[in-house]
Amino acid sequence: MNLNYFWHMWRRNWIKFAAVTGGCLLWGFLAPVIDKSVISTLQKALPPGLANFGSGTLNTFPGVITLVFEHPFLIALVSAIALAITIPALAGQRQRGTLEMLLARPIKRSTLVVTIALAVASMLLLVLLAMVVGILVGSYVEGLSDQVPVRELLIVWLWSALLYGAFASFALAASATSNRNGPAVSWTLGFLIANYFFEILGGFWDQAKAWQPYSLFHHFQAADILAGKLSGFDLLVLSLAIVIPLAYTLYVFPRRDLPAPD
Amino acid sequence: MAGVDVPAIVTEKLGKRYGSIQALVDLDLSVNRGEIFGFLGPNGAGKSTTIRLLLGYLRPTTGRASILGLDIQREHMAILRRVGYLPSYAVFEEVVTGIQALDDLVAVAGAKPSRRREICDRIRLDQGTLRRKVRDYSKGTRRKLGVVQALQHDPEVIIMDEPTEGLDPLVQHSFYGLLEDLRQEGKTIFFSSHIISEVERVCDRVAIIRQGSLVTVEHISTLVAKRQRHVEVRFDGTPPDLSSISGVTNIFVDRDTVTFRLAGDVRPLLQHLVTLPVRDLTIEQARLEDVFLELYGEGQA
Numbered sequence: 001m002n003l004n005y006f007w008h009m010w011r012r013n014w015i016k017f018a019a020v021t022g023g024c025l026l027w028g029f030l031a032p033v034i035d036k037s038v039i040s041t042l043q044k045a046l047p048p049g050l051a052n053f054g055s056g057t058l059n060t061f062p063g064v065i066t067l068v069f070e071h072p073f074l075i076a077l078v079s080a081i082a083l084a085i086t087i088p089a090l091a092g093q094r095q096r097g098t099l100e101m102l103l104a105r106p107i108k109r110s111t112l113v114v115t116i117a118l119a120v121a122s123m124l125l126l127v128l129l130a131m132v133v134g135i136l137v138g139s140y141v142e143g144l145s146d147q148v149p150v151r152e153l154l155i156v157w158l159w160s161a162l163l164y165g166a167f168a169s170f171a172l173a174a175s176a177t178s179n180r181n182g183p184a185v186s187w188t189l190g191f192l193i194a195n196y197f198f199e200i201l202g203g204f205w206d207q208a209k210a211w212q213p214y215s216l217f218h219h220f221q222a223a224d225i226l227a228g229k230l231s232g233f234d235l236l237v238l239s240l241a242i243v244i245p246l247a248y249t250l251y252v253f254p255r256r257d258l259p260a261p262d
Numbered sequence: 263m264a265g266v267d268v269p270a271i272v273t274e275k276l277g278k279r280y281g282s283i284q285a286l287v288d289l290d291l292s293v294n295r296g297e298i299f300g301f302l303g304p305n306g307a308g309k310s311t312t313i314r315l316l317l318g319y320l321r322p323t324t325g326r327a328s329i330l331g332l333d334i335q336r337e338h339m340a341i342l343r344r345v346g347y348l349p350s351y352a353v354f355e356e357v358v359t360g361i362q363a364l365d366d367l368v369a370v371a372g373a374k375p376s377r378r379r380e381i382c383d384r385i386r387l388d389q390g391t392l393r394r395k396v397r398d399y400s401k402g403t404r405r406k407l408g409v410v411q412a413l414q415h416d417p418e419v420i421i422m423d424e425p426t427e428g429l430d431p432l433v434q435h436s437f438y439g440l441l442e443d444l445r446q447e448g449k450t451i452f453f454s455s456h457i458i459s460e461v462e463r464v465c466d467r468v469a470i471i472r473q474g475s476l477v478t479v480e481h482i483s484t485l486v487a488k489r490q491r492h493v494e495v496r497f498d499g500t501p502p503d504l505s506s507i508s509g510v511t512n513i514f515v516d517r518d519t520v521t522f523r524l525a526g527d528v529r530p531l532l533q534h535l536v537t538l539p540v541r542d543l544t545i546e547q548a549r550l551e552d553v554f555l556e557l558y559g560e561g562q563a
Binding site for chain 1 (some may be wrong): 280310311314317318319320321339340342343345347349350351352353354355366369370371372384411
C-alpha cells in the first residue's frame with residue numbers, strides 16, 4: 001500500500017465521505033424513533049414481502065434494524081461510496097487524464113489498486129459504523145437500549161461491510177477495465193439493481209424464491225445475525241464476492257494497455 | 263546498476279500493434295546520456311506510442327527497450343524513480359492548489375521536490391500563482407505546472423511530449439534556456455515534438471518517425487548538411503551553363519540570375535564561379551523543415 005496515496009484518497013473524498021456518514025448517522029438514529037412512532041402502526045398494512053425483507057420482521061425492534069440495514073435509502077447512500085469514490089479512482093482519473101500523471105511516479109498499478117481498495121474499505125467501515133452509532137444513540141434517546149443486542153449489532157455492522165464491500169469490489173473491477181466513468185457506473189448499477197431485484201422478487205413471488213440465493217442481499221440475513229445465528233456459507237459467499245473482483249482487478253489492471261486518453 | 267557508459271535510452275526492434283493497426287514498427291534508437299534528443303513526426307506518427315511504451319503505459323508487442331540500462335518491463339519502478347515525464351496534456355486535480363498538486367505527486371513517488379523553486383523561477387511560475395486552485399489556471403500556467411512536476415525531483419532522464427504547447431514566446435525562450443542548462447548538467451532529454459523549428463533550435467540529434475517507422479536518426483547539423491542547399495547567383499551579363507558542376511540540379515535561369523539546388527561539397531561550385539563574372543552569390547543552408555518535408559515527400563512517393 002502507498003500510505004501517501006491512501007491519505008490522498010481520503011483528502012480527495014472527505015466531503016463525499018462526510019455527507020454519506022452524516023446521512024448514515026441520521027438514518028441509524030431515526031430507526032428507533034420511526035420504530036416507536038410509525039412502523040408499529042404501519043406494519044399490519046405492509047405486504048408480507050416487504051415486511052419480511054431480508055428475513056427481517058417489523059414486529060420486533062431487531063426486525064426494524066434489519067430493515068434499516070437493507071433499506072433502499074441506505075443502499076443508495078452507501079452505494080455512493082462505490083459509485084462516487086471507487087469508480088472515479090481509476091476510470092474517472094483515466095477519463096480526466098490524472099491517472100497518466102500518477103502512473104508516471106514509481107507506484108505499481110497493483111499497489112494503486114490495493115491502496116484504493118483499502119481506502120474504500122476504511123470509508124465503508126466508518127460509514128456503516130456511523131449508522132450503528134446512530135442506532136445506539138437513537139435507542140438510548142427512545143428508551144429502547146435494552147432491546148439492542150450490541151454484540152450482535154457489531155457483527156451485523158461487519159457483515160454489512162462485507163455486503164457493500166462486495167459491490168465496491170465489483171465497482172473497482174468495472175473501474176479498472178473502463179476508460180470512462182459512464183460504463184463502469186452502468187455496470188455497477190446494473191449489478192446492484194439485479195441483486196436487489198432477485199431478493200425483492202423472491203419476497204413477493206414464491207416462484208422467484210429459487211433466485212434469491214443468487215442475490216448478494218440474500219446472504220446478509222441481519223435478523224438471523226441479531227438472533228445469534230451466523231451462516232458460514234453466507235460469510236463465504238460475501239467474502240468471495242469481494243475477493244473475486246479484487247483478484248480480477250489485480251490481474252487485469254497491471255496488464256492492460258493504457259493508450260493516450262482521447 | 264548500469265554504469266554511466268550505458269546509453270540513456272535504447273530501443274531494439276520495439277513494436278506495438280493495436281489489433282490490425284501497427285502503431286510502431288521495429289524501432290531501433292539509442293539516446294546518449296547528456297544529449298537533447300529530438301523525436302520528430304506529425305500527429306499519429308507513433309511518437310506518443312513510443313513514449314508510452316518507454317514509461318510502461320503500454321506493453322510492447324515486439325522488441326525491448328531500456329532506460330539507463332534498466333529494462334522497461336522488468337525494472338519499470340526503478341526507471342520511474344529516475345525519470346521525469348511531461349505528457350502532452352498534463353492534467354491535475356482541479357480542486358487543489360498548484361502546490362498541493364505538486365506535493366501530492368512528489369509524495370506518492372516518495373521523492374523530494376529539491377528543484378521546485380528553481381524551476382518555478384526559471385519558467386516564471388510565482389508562489390502566489392501556485393497557491394491558487396488549479397481550476398483558475400490558464401492553459402499556459404497549467405503547462406508550466408506540468409513542467410515543474412516533471413523536473414521538481416531532479417530526474418536523470420526527462421521525457422517531454424510537445425512541451426511548449428501553450429507556453430507564450432517569452433516563457434518558451436526561458437524554457438529553452440532551462441533545457442540547455444539541464445543538458446550542461448548531464449541530464450538526458452527526450453524531446454518529442456511536431457514543431458520542426460523548435461527541435462532544430464533545441465536538440466543535438468533528431469529521429470524522424472513516419473507511420474510508426476523510423477525514417478532517420480542523425481545530428482541535426484549532419485542531416486541538414488547532407489541535404490541540398492538553395493543557391494542563387496547573379497552574373498554580369500548572360501549566365502553560363504552550370505549543369506556540369508558536381509551536385510548542381512534544378513537549374514532555373516531568369517535573365518542574369520541563376521537559381522539551383524546544390525548537394526554535397528560546395529568547393530567545386532566555388533572553384534568554377536571564381537572564373538566567371540559573378541556579381542552576387544547567395545547560398546542558403548537547408549533547414550530541418552526542408553529535410554523533414556523531403557523525407558516525408560519520399561515516403562509519400
